[in-house]
Amino acid sequence: MKKRLRVVQIGTAHDHAGDHIDTMRSLSDDYEIIGVCEPDDELRKKALNHISYDGSHRTYNGLKWFTFDEVLKMEGIDAAVVESDELSLVGYAQKIADKGLPIHMDKPCGSDYGAFERLVNTMRRKGLPLHIGYMYRYNAAVNYCKELKESGKLGDIFSVEAQMSVYHDSEKRKWLNKFNGGMMFFLGCHLVDIVYMMCGEPEEIIPLNISTNNDGINSLDYGFAVFRYSNGLSFVKACASEVNGFDRRQIVVTGTRGSFVIQPIEERTGGPDVEEFAKAHVTFCDEGSKHRFEKAGADIKFGPFGRYTEMMLDFAEIVRGKRENKYSYDYELAVQRILLKACGNFNN
Numbered sequence: 001m002k003k004r005l006r007v008v009q010i011g012t013a014h015d016h017a018g019d020h021i022d023t024m025r026s027l028s029d030d031y032e033i034i035g036v037c038e039p040d041d042e043l044r045k046k047a048l049n050h051i052s053y054d055g056s057h058r059t060y061n062g063l064k065w066f067t068f069d070e071v072l073k074m075e076g077i078d079a080a081v082v083e084s085d086e087l088s089l090v091g092y093a094q095k096i097a098d099k100g101l102p103i104h105m106d107k108p109c110g111s112d113y114g115a116f117e118r119l120v121n122t123m124r125r126k127g128l129p130l131h132i133g134y135m136y137r138y139n140a141a142v143n144y145c146k147e148l149k150e151s152g153k154l155g156d157i158f159s160v161e162a163q164m165s166v167y168h169d170s171e172k173r174k175w176l177n178k179f180n181g182g183m184m185f186f187l188g189c190h191l192v193d194i195v196y197m198m199c200g201e202p203e204e205i206i207p208l209n210i211s212t213n214n215d216g217i218n219s220l221d222y223g224f225a226v227f228r229y230s231n232g233l234s235f236v237k238a239c240a241s242e243v244n245g246f247d248r249r250q251i252v253v254t255g256t257r258g259s260f261v262i263q264p265i266e267e268r269t270g271g272p273d274v275e276e277f278a279k280a281h282v283t284f285c286d287e288g289s290k291h292r293f294e295k296a297g298a299d300i301k302f303g304p305f306g307r308y309t310e311m312m313l314d315f316a317e318i319v320r321g322k323r324e325n326k327y328s329y330d331y332e333l334a335v336q337r338i339l340l341k342a343c344g345n346f347n348n
Contacts, residue, residue, distance in 0.1 A: 266307065
């Protein structure tokens, strides 16, 4: 019989914090949520009113609340889930690492590369799992594309075109001023991960982040960066002022033997656990050369699947020692380094 992990969640400020609680609740054979720590009184009050994605319940209802000092003194915890605001994630995680617990931490991994490197090295030295919450790593369409890439069916990958946009309200766009790099830091991080996954580390990174000045707000709400490789170019775009941007979220992976288009990356069903579909179109070279000016290839629909379900199942299995983490310490350092360069904010 598999062991249920006794976990505590640190923080509620991250946009995905409530979804993590609901996902772990749904995985009751894998997780026992001991409680939640939210040091900020206002954020704790806000969390108590958080409604689940499907609208059926208050996410944090019935959970115990602890101070951070109480968490650090706790015995019998198997892991911690860190879901504070983006700039506090690494600080909390470092103290949890010093305590000696496996960590699932949301992203992006802070603005201080040196601090993140210290966290990674602490986890590495202690042999502890560090699991970062890039949920597109567990998107079924992305995983199938990764399989095609690794099998060689797409040939040599020379380009990834990745877009993740949305129309945020004015308050959210003002909030982006907290981050060097604005929208590139906030949502572009997901796509930087995909570019690195498919193409590796670029030779040059050209940040082109800018403000649309929508509503007179000067935050960098239009994130754009180009990644130059010896055999091609890739780009990441994340805009907070794009009408219907969510529906146009897409990833295009192009190789010498085929192409793979995911659009939309996610399509919500309205079901529990942020359930969704993903749609893709794959074309291999033989089909493409036969139908140069016509539609070729095949449409594929993936799902439904929980947006965070496979990710949290993966973390549970890694902590139990039943599965290797596919994303190494060095992989996570590379993604963060590339992200900060794409934000124009890498100082090391």
